[in-house]
Amino acid sequence: MQKMNRRHFLSTSAAASAALIGGLRQPTEAEAAGVDLTPGVPTGVNSSAIMEALPGKKPLIKLSYRPPNYEAPLEYLRTPITPNDEFYVRYHLSDIPNVDVKTYKIAVGGDGANGQAEITLDELKKMPAVEVVAVNQCSGNRRGLSKPHVQGVEWGYGAMGCARWKGARLKDVLDKVGLKKETIEIGFNGADGPAVDKTPDFIKSIPVWKAVDESTIVAYEMNGQPLPHFNGFPARIIVPGWTGTYWIKHVIAINALTKPETNFWMNPAYRIPVGKFPLRDRFITQENATTTPITEMVVNSLITSHRDGAKVKTGKVTVSGMAWDGGYGIRAVEVSTDGGKTWAAATLGEDLGRFAFRPWSFNLSAKAGKNSVMVNATNRIGQAQTSELIFNPAGYHNNVMQNITLVA
Ligand SMILES: Nc1nc2c(c(=O)[nH]1)N[C@H]1C(S)=C(S)[C@@H](COP(=O)(O)O)O[C@H]1N2
Ligand SMILES: [Mo]
Secondary structure, eight states, rough: OOOOOOHHHHHHHHHHHHHHGGSSSOOHHHHHHOOBBBSSHHHHHHHHEEEEEOOTTEEEEEETTTEEEEEOOGGGGGSSOOOOOOEEEEOSEEESSOTTTTEEEEEEEEBBSSEEEEEEEEHHHHHHHHEEEEEEEEETTTTGOOSSSSSSSOOOOEEEEEEEEEEEEHHHHHTTOOOOOOEEEEEEEEOOOOOSSSOOEEEEEEEHHHSSTTOEEEEEEEEEEEOGGGGGGTTTTEOBBOOOGGOOOOOEEEEEESOOOSSSSTTTSEEETSSSOOOOOOOOOOSSSSSOOOOOOOEEEEEOOOOOBBBOOOOOEEEEEEEEESSSOEEEEEESTTTTTSSSSSSEEOOOTSOOOEEEEEEEEESEEEEEEEEEETTTTOOOOHHHSOOTTTTOOOOOOEEEEEEE
């Protein structure tokens, strides 16, 4: 299988933009022949994936069309802010309506609320606005790399992106109704629905302490623009630090709950084994003896400048990428060129806040032949990446240090 080089990438994206007007474009022959879209993902999956542009998007790696699951190729993750038309798309349900802003409203209530309210988009925009730069990463990002192999969408490295989100604080939205002291969780529903009756509606909840955190918002802007349709137009929940599953798109209901939300998407879905990951954020009302909902992201990094096996010239090579975590902030990124025996500090780039991608770069001297490059990020509470996969049945939280080979 041929590697997707820069030239190939540019020519296909130009062709794709030209073909965008008509909606879904046909893959080019080269794409259909199977470029190496997500290095490391099993061959069968790789060969069935193609680059395809959804309306309003540049070509993304298509993993499924109904529901739409499209990940970003490495090239889109080279900047700390991911452009809206390059941002990945993840859905569980196939019936995704085009929301009409004239009739759109969010119903706020639930048995834990003192009252009920309906909030239009205009009203949401009139509330005090806040901005937060935050990484949206699917819990299943890198699932395709899990060994042994697990069920679910075979994501490579690109089920993530980082954007500047603007909206009203969820806390202020909840203040419109007032919370009873018995409230333990805040639940969300979006306008999308299942295409077949047997798929449960996608409803998620978060603990009340996370809901009233000042960084948790109901966003209507992404990078200064209205949210793209496929990223939740006209409004979505942003839960900085936590994986994308809670970031409900096209949100139409926000409910204060006095009992734990029990639907399929809270349990058994989106669960991790208790005690296996070094996480602080707990979701106690959902915990049981063996599993707990996935919450904050684990500290992680990605090399975005080069693919595994990339050809380089001997001498100075600058390797760069992104690092991120669950909101403590990145303290250091280190690189090893001797398989992990010794490590040297990478240079950190612009700090867009503790929830954002932190760019890093490192100059190495490539010698003729194979050059190993390993990367490890550490956050401000001292957590670092793992060298061995922490296996779990859903393939979540894969933060194994990358170890790529550059060939000079
Ligand atoms: N309404 C709705 N919101 C949703 C989902 C969904 O299926 N429906 N999927 C969630 C999951 S699992 C993820 S990872 C993120 C992905 O966000 P994105 O599509 O904007 O990249 O959306 C979340 N919000
Ligand atoms: Mo997800």
